Amino acid sequence: MSDIIRRDPRAEWIARNRLHPLHAAMQQGQQHSWMGPNGVMRKNPHGVGFIGPNGIKRIDRSGAQQGTSNKRSAAAVVELPLHQVLQPAFYIAVVPDMVGGRLGSHDRDLLGLAHGLAGSDGAVLAVVFGEHKENNFSTAGVDRLLVIEGDEFDGYAPEQRVQGLRAVDNQFSPRHWLLPDSRNGGGELGRRFAAAINERPATRVWQVKDGQCSGRAGAGQQDLIRCLPRVILAAAECAEPVSETRHEALPEQLSTSVARSLPRIEDLGPVAVDPAAIAMAEAEFIVSGGNGVKDWELFHRATVALGATEGASRVAVDDGFMPRNRQVGATGTWVTARVYVAVGISGAIQHLQGIGACDKVVAINMDPGCDMIKRADLSVIGDSAAILQALIEAVENYRNGAKRDAA
Template identity: 35%
Template sequence: MTRRVDPRRPALITAQGLRRIILGGTEGERDVRLGAAAPAAERRPRLAQPASACLLVVTHPDSGGIDEHAREAIAAAALLARADEAVVVVMPCADASLQLDPAALGIDRLELLPVTEATTADALADAVAERWGTLRPRLVLMPDRGDDADLGRRLAVAQGLAVAASVVEIAEGRARVRDHGAMGRASGDATASLADLDLLLVARHVARTDLPFVGRGEQLALPAPAARPTVGVQDLGRVSGKAQQVALEEADFILAAGNGVTDVALFHELAQALGAAVGASRVAVDDGRFPRSQQIGATGRTVQARGYLAMGISGAVQHLQGIRECRHVMAVNTDPAAPIAQRSELVLAEDVQNLMRALLMLVRTTPASAETAS
């Protein structure tokens, strides 16, 4: 399956057709080639001498590792770094046992910043600002999403940094920013010289991650952020929202229904019990069982959930395009040879209604059993 070219991303016309412009590519390409890099042992170190300066990347981990968006931001920093500049990554994390190879990602020094649920956004921003003041990087890069984007904007305001957000292309010493215009309507792009910028909040697919070199891979533990006193503000803690109210593009776990789901009430009951967002295939939407806003696929929404459980979905090519960036895909279908099986890590050949009833019963009884055992 070949991913479609996003018509709103920078691209050029080559003899092979329309190709996206990606940092680290020479002629443009249809997609970032993930996981195609040579083994780290076969790649040369990027730094041949001790570094006298650095580029800084700040990003949060994702389930003990880092996602593709963070990898692309790190790769962009490694590709932009000069011969005497190290790539330093500051990573706020609650668990120091991360499952990643810093050198293979192009990281010269990984600095782990310990945080807890009690660490406030202001305290974290202060700690990152302190590292920025010590390192004085030529450029800071951060993924333009969620906590990373919020932290980047806090750092820019506190230190008076020149920032570019929604950076979709970095080429020839300039950063291209998507200009959405009034009311979210695209009205063209804006560009700025990297020499005039201090911080880049980068969008997806801004750089290739299959680097031809490795970093030094050093690792350092930083002191925990100091508590910051608040005046006139009371921290009420965090309250978990309902997964069904989260936009599908931002959902962490999605339960998706296809033509094989006939008991829609049972499906929604299971989704609520699992704490999953609800999605559907085009067939299930066209049949009127689900609203158009929940359609996933080339003509619907493109999602990038950590977990995607497809119930009774055969896996048309349009649907597979919509879930191409999901990390773990599982499928339940009476046909184990359905196209969805080629994309799934786990396939259960079972009637969807029977499995939903059994899974719902298991979800409801497991917590009670755990409490009884304790």
């Protein structure tokens, strides 16, 4: 049989002519891609889509009209490859900050660094104090999870937590201890723990390579390179978070109880701070208004009720509704809030760059197709005034209910 590829000009003409009676039959058997005679994959650009009721060709990217919806749903549920360490040769212990009971971006960077140090033989051991709300330890790179429960670890209790870490150190003997060098407690806890076990920690570490670590020094203008110590206090973006593997996150328990330390420190609770006095770069909860906000008095009342720091887009600042020091974006202030609420902000590229490090973004907008909606973790489509008023009423009802319960 000859290997020469034969063409049927009449069949090709019928396939191109949508008014021909046999056009639909030719379309059903038409290939979308095939291997050419020279080994190059060929694609038919006319084979994608369908003919609408008005005779106009449409392309349905959801795949429902082309019979690919099952393929898309199957691809969506594909799980990452499981990384198992049955018998760990050693442990890399990580003590995340767990602000709000969940892993933050700094914590995930730390787990990524620990995963690189553990390799294929070691296991990443995450040590968490008290109750938590995190459900994604497995996708963050945790091989073993140790939760140390007890009321004595709640609030500000660095000395008691050091006792817990010493108990973990005696039982598991980790090769390295990794803590975030942050203001959320990890920096202080790491230094206290290093002093307790007589180790000299490496602080503000931003890179680990070939058995050495590089840390910031000289007010951030110099790098201090030293051999990798046992206790490492790492800065944010010290490594890439784990994203290509799924881990077991098997639970571990302490074999002995944690000794109680002397109650030399009394936690009096958080101090009330005016959100307006917090710098934009340090704020944890920011509510920003944009061109879609028409009632700015209502916007201010909503931020006060929510206890949030006010921000704004460049359009709102240029129009005089907000001061220049409250502008968020590449041309304003880069923010790292845990929760960022964008009210009436369409999402210009400069603004999206400024909120790139925020953990959770909530968008309130009338346009469901704007860029801010695509960036947001939670979107609310509707009038901003009505939504802000509903938020104020919900907060007031919650506080009144709490007062009645206390009485």
